[in-house]
Amino acid sequence: MQLGFIGLGVMGRPMAMHLLHAGHQLSVWARRRESSQPLLDAGAVGCATPAAVAQRSEVVFTMLTAGADVERVALGPDGLVEGFASHSLLIDMSTIGPAMARSLAERLALAGIDMLDAPVSGGGQAAAAATLAIMVGGKVAVLERVRPLLALLGRAIVHVGGNGAGQVAKMCNQMIMVGAIQAVAEALHFSSVSGADPAKVRQALAGGSAGSRALEVMGGRMVDRDFVAGVEARLHHKDYGIALDAAYRLGLPLPIAGQVWQQLNALMAMGWGRSDTAALLRVLEASRRATP
């Protein structure tokens, strides 16, 4: 199949490679040529503009950082919409705001272009292993048409609702995950200040009613004091900005999500944005050290 891929970073590059290795013809565009070089070496065709990628593709994937990036690539000068044939499809796998995802889908629909929002969870490791969880918003029929392509990238592909619903699910994923990480950080910090060994506490709690991936993975990193990033905390900080902005537009109070956001702000202020989000423990410890 004729595919396009734009956004060849830590996540996008291995994903694009999976599509290429499955035998599809792949066109790519990148702002910086060095991003696309590994793909070009593997047989992808480099294009001068997003429009040129669209011209050569039935389906284009985007994996970019922010909503404004996706908007520019899709609808800006030399954007995808200028090259797409009618009934082409954009699958945006970036994490962006639900409102932006819906707006993009509406504007593309005017040009006869379909869109799915299909953000992922699992991080770079899951992208490399093609084991991403993919949360999809958009028309079911469109998803079913491209499900075999998404199956090359992840193993759990769930249709959540109409356009934007995939991004809503991704926000839910981040709120539940980072909320759990913050709760684990507070509990383990409380235990060490109280004179109970956090490693033993974590062991005592594993598998019980407090059991979670956050306790297992991030709790383990906190106990080992290993703050080297799996996923960099600055990306969760970005996602919280999106989620809390969406909540603000809805007039929706989210008490602990708001509090976690402030802790992520503190983490950024302390210069730990490229650390693992387990460094939320260090934010708590820093406020303790400042106590007289």
Add this chain to the structure above:
Amino acid sequence: MQLGFIGLGVMGRPMAMHLLHAGHQLSVWARRRESSQPLLDAGAVGCATPAAVAQRSEVVFTMLTAGADVERVALGPDGLVEGFASHSLLIDMSTIGPAMARSLAERLALAGIDMLDAPVSGGGQAAAAATLAIMVGGKVAVLERVRPLLALLGRAIVHVGGNGAGQVAKMCNQMIMVGAIQAVAEALHFSSVSGADPAKVRQALAGGSAGSRALEVMGGRMVDRDFVAGVEARLHHKDYGIALDAAYRLGLPLPIAGQVWQQLNALMAMGWGRSDTAALLRVLEASRRATP
């Protein structure tokens, strides 16, 4: 072995029954006689005071609601300490403050009595099935002496540290668990207000980086709108009072635990203390309904 048990409520009664059925001789005392009747019918000996229980027992278990209850039973008029022979043991399985647990252990030690704090997680169902998780604070040698007794009540018995450390671990368990429940409530509420089906979102997130017992069990109850208590929310409210009081004494900020506490306060104010803690979702929904 000659054992005693005081606190024959939803948790204590099945626990005492397990000890009795294992062939131990059991003495009991209860403020209200009807609480002990099922145990008496099964062969336990009813005593007139805690002191009388202690006189007949090498090891006494307590499973009471509050620290003040344990203090009164152990050290008040006709308390355990008046009946215990030297080198007897109190195993307090109640959930009380770490500072109170340490203070009780110190005062009992002056009379030559050992104490373990051994709070549990799992609720009434796990008490009945003898599958409780038991978090133990106190001397290792004392724990090893009575481990076979605790093994009649639970399957995960972890020594966490000195006196009070078991209670610290229990506070950690509650903070992580209810923090996760609140995060799930916020996410599922956000998803329904945003027009994405919470049941599908929960399904999309299960088993991924946001996976937890809270998402599985309590998320399921929220989606099914089943707020019949597994563990009553008022008990988590009580535990948060203990945890936040301990944090206050330590001068320790716990940002989301503090926020969860306020949500539990709101839940109590709305009259839902006997509902399941999944009703934290209803607290969010109520604030939404009040929005113009």
